Amino acid sequence: MSKVQSEGYQVAPFPVMRRSAMDSGRLSRSSSYMIGLLEFDVTDARRVIQAHNAAGESLSFTAFIIHCLAKAIEQHKQVQAMPDWRGRLVIFDDVNINVLIEVDTEQGKVPIPYLLSKANRKSVQEIHSEIRTCQKKPMGMKETRYKRYFLHLPWMLRYLCYHTILMHPIQSRKIVCPVIVTAVGMFGEGGGWGIPAGNISLVVTLGGIATKPGVVSGQIKIRDYLCVTISFDHQVLDGAPAARFTHAFRKLVEHGSGLEQELPAPLFQQDAI
Numbered sequence: 001m002s003k004v005q006s007e008g009y010q011v012a013p014f015p016v017m018r019r020s021a022m023d024s025g026r027l028s029r030s031s032s033y034m035i036g037l038l039e040f041d042v043t044d045a046r047r048v049i050q051a052h053n054a055a056g057e058s059l060s061f062t063a064f065i066i067h068c069l070a071k072a073i074e075q076h077k078q079v080q081a082m083p084d085w086r087g088r089l090v091i092f093d094d095v096n097i098n099v100l101i102e103v104d105t106e107q108g109k110v111p112i113p114y115l116l117s118k119a120n121r122k123s124v125q126e127i128h129s130e131i132r133t134c135q136k137k138p139m140g141m142k143e144t145r146y147k148r149y150f151l152h153l154p155w156m157l158r159y160l161c162y163h164t165i166l167m168h169p170i171q172s173r174k175i176v177c178p179v180i181v182t183a184v185g186m187f188g189e190g191g192g193w194g195i196p197a198g199n200i201s202l203v204v205t206l207g208g209i210a211t212k213p214g215v216v217s218g219q220i221k222i223r224d225y226l227c228v229t230i231s232f233d234h235q236v237l238d239g240a241p242a243a244r245f246t247h248a249f250r251k252l253v254e255h256g257s258g259l260e261q262e263l264p265a266p267l268f269q270q271d272a273i
Contacts, residue, residue: 017110019151023158027199032234034242037193039225040253041214046224048259062099062183062206063128065226067258069181069204070095070119072249079202079245080178081236082169089236090169095120096177101135115177124258166199178202193227201236205229226253 045064052059073080073095081089097119100111114134119127150158165172178201184194191210196203207227214223230249232242 015110016151017112020113021111023155023162024199025197026159027162028197031199033198034232034234034237034239035195036230036242036246038228038230038246038250039210040228040250041223042209042226042253043224045253045256045259048256058128058132059124060128060131063131064124064258065206065253066097066099066116066119066127066181067122067124068252069179069249070097070122071252071257072245073179073202074120075248076241076245078241079232079237081201082166082178083236084169085167092173094118096173096179098177098180099131100180100182101131103135111182113180115175180204181206191225191227193229195229196231198231201233203231205231
């Protein structure tokens, strides 16, 4: 269906893929989230990534953050726990992460979830390459093909499917996971946090990057701080383990986990935290 143009306004078709976001909002009404608004010093990590890109090999900042997130979850697996229909918590060994990728469709730009499997076993470069491949051929992704048919079902049928899938995390492991990452900061400038709606165990929202003074080795220097929102499902996780996970995640990011093998060590160690 094409747009209908009239004097003073236009009528455009509602993108079918937007129903996924609507579903997430409806399902989130029963969630009980703990939300943390944080700042990670990413000055050194960005310097390494920029030098890597200048050397002719592309490496994305988002892929680096996802790598650090996967490693932090590997250390604190309880943050990806999922309840099953028998009231038990299922905690997986490997880390699967849903990454929201914006793609162009006939009805405009829409976010498509891509399931990055076994992210804790992949390097920053491998994660980067996998995401770029999906961005080049988004409509060929199995997630996209599934969504295009599934979202045409009435809401109540979709709700029953969601409920069945979420209550059987072991059987549905290949199509759903308890962790999602969305990077909204790439679409603007300056700092800022996003507050997401969701119905899964862990949602990480990457906001903007703010440049401001920070204390490094007892001295005040201009640093780059990434705004990060971390949302935990309080029904499956308490505050103390959430805080320990957050500390591990911050440490991995600020120490450039996964970047040491991409470029010579002295470059990263300059002004290291």
